[in-house]
Amino acid sequence: MRRVVITGAGTVNALARDLPGTLAAMAEGRSGIGPLDLPDVERLSIRIGAQVTGWEPEALFDRTKLSLYDRFTQFALVAAGEAMAQAGLAAVPGDPVRWGCVMGTAGGGNGTVNDAFRAVFAEGKNRVHPFTVPRLMNNAAASHLTMAWGLMGPAFSVATACASSNHAIGLAFQMIRAGMADGMLAGGSESMLNFGGLKAWEGLRVMSPEGCHPFSLGRTGMVQGEGAAVFVLEEYEAARARGAEILAEIRGFAMTSDAGDIVMPSVEGATRAMRGALADAGIAPAEVGYINAHGTGTAANDRTEAAAIRTVFGDAPPPVSSTKAAHGHCIGATGAVELLACLLALRDGVLAPTLGFQAPDPDCPLDVVPNVARTAEVSVAMSNAFAFGGLNAVLVLSRA
Amino acid sequence: MRPDVQDQIISIIAREAVLEPAEVRPEMTLEELGLDSLGLVEMIFAIEETFGVSVPFNANEPTQTDFDVSSVGAIVRAVERLIAGPAAAVA
Helix, strand or coil, X not given: CCCEEEEEEEEEECCCCCHHHHHHHHHHCCCCCEECCCCCHHHCCCCEXXXXXXXXXXXXXXXXXXXXXXXXXXXXXXXXXXXXXXXXXXXXXXXXXXXXXXXXXXXXXXXXXHHHHHHHHXXXXXXXXXXXXXXXXXCHHHHHHHHHHCCCCCEEEECCHHHHHXXXXXXXXXHHHHCCCCEEEEEEEECCCCHHHHHHHHHHCCECCCCCCCCXXXXXXXXXXXXXXXXXXXXXXXXXXXXXXXXXXXXXXXXXXXXXXXXXXXXXXXXXXHHHHHHHHCCCHHHCCEEECCCCCCHHHHHHHHHHHHHHHCCCCCCEECCHHHHCECHHHHHHHHHHHHHHHHHHCEXXXXXXXXCECCCCCCCXXXXXXXXXXXXXXXXXXXXXXXXXXXXXXXXX | CCHHHHHHHHHHHHHHHCXXXXXXXXXXXXXXXXXXXXXXXXXXXXXXXXXXXXXXXXXXXXXXXXXXXXXXXXXXXXXXXXXXXXXXXXX
């Protein structure tokens, strides 16, 4: 079977607008969570988040194109540009029909929906922006990436809530491995930090009003973020032949469904996903040196995920961290942003910490790298994503 | 305990638990009613909409809030306190 490697990575998130800044923030244990700045925030009961601040799209995009770009598309385009530059590619190498794109997102153009509903419902207007549909559609970011980079092979978006990015990257990996494509842009993008988007989340009563404390005793829920991360995936021999720098190899991927509950996670479903990804990679649990957890900071996820990790890895699991207290829960983009922490572990030997950790929770018996980064030799890393809807997706990477 | 408030809350709880209101007794717990976490969140939403109050409740720490959901009777008393407002709580 063909091998698949990552040759480029790019990101926009609350920590930084690029990869080096994001990795530095993770290593330094900085958090991007703060007071939200958005219209009608005073009518929200949850007023914190990991927001990309000072974003000025007019400075980044041509005005005629910008009217077609929702914020989630803007994030994706900037992240993809950085990833392609890092891969040393001004254009896709070889036949563009053999290159494609899979992007995860849960809300798609959620900000565009919010703006259009505000116009017709709150402001009493009878028309919305003419490009409302092409801006809001879930596949908008994936489609704009194909146009920006001339990707003429398989391209689509994946919507599996908080697992969208891992599903997207996993599918792109499988396509290259199977010979359907030679290269793919893959990742995720999300921007739901607007009044309507947050109102919907408030209703579920799982959001923390004060902070994100994954795996910690006394944790009070999730804190939402926004952003994107995009990776250049290539077939290994072709990447080597063109002299690309290989950031990591994607070794295994598995996806499972709990078939249980629409919001409550399952130990069994998460366990099967982690075991499946290891089996796909042909890697034993003992070889894994770091797990980037889903670790949302909700009571239910963290307890369930800890139990699943102990089931798979036994009494001495590898260090596990959740970086969501740094970049927030980026929902459909979160797996992609979190894969950056796996690159940090594999390439730089730095385990990004679990910020906001206050005290050990007996229900989460894990080494969560609390609050301060740690150095470690890591040759294999795992990234977990367990979504609402009971849809699980786990990636296993190794050092190049 | 104002009977109208209690009756309305029992009606809301009965609807969420798929029971007849007559089957819901004040000493019953959410578990006895068969209400899961989603049912609880929907019940709280219905209470907020019915009484025009805002219920302080975070599903991550259901026992840490001022809103006692340990039994039907506790929920009724908690809603009555919310309806009466902070002044009543002091008095």
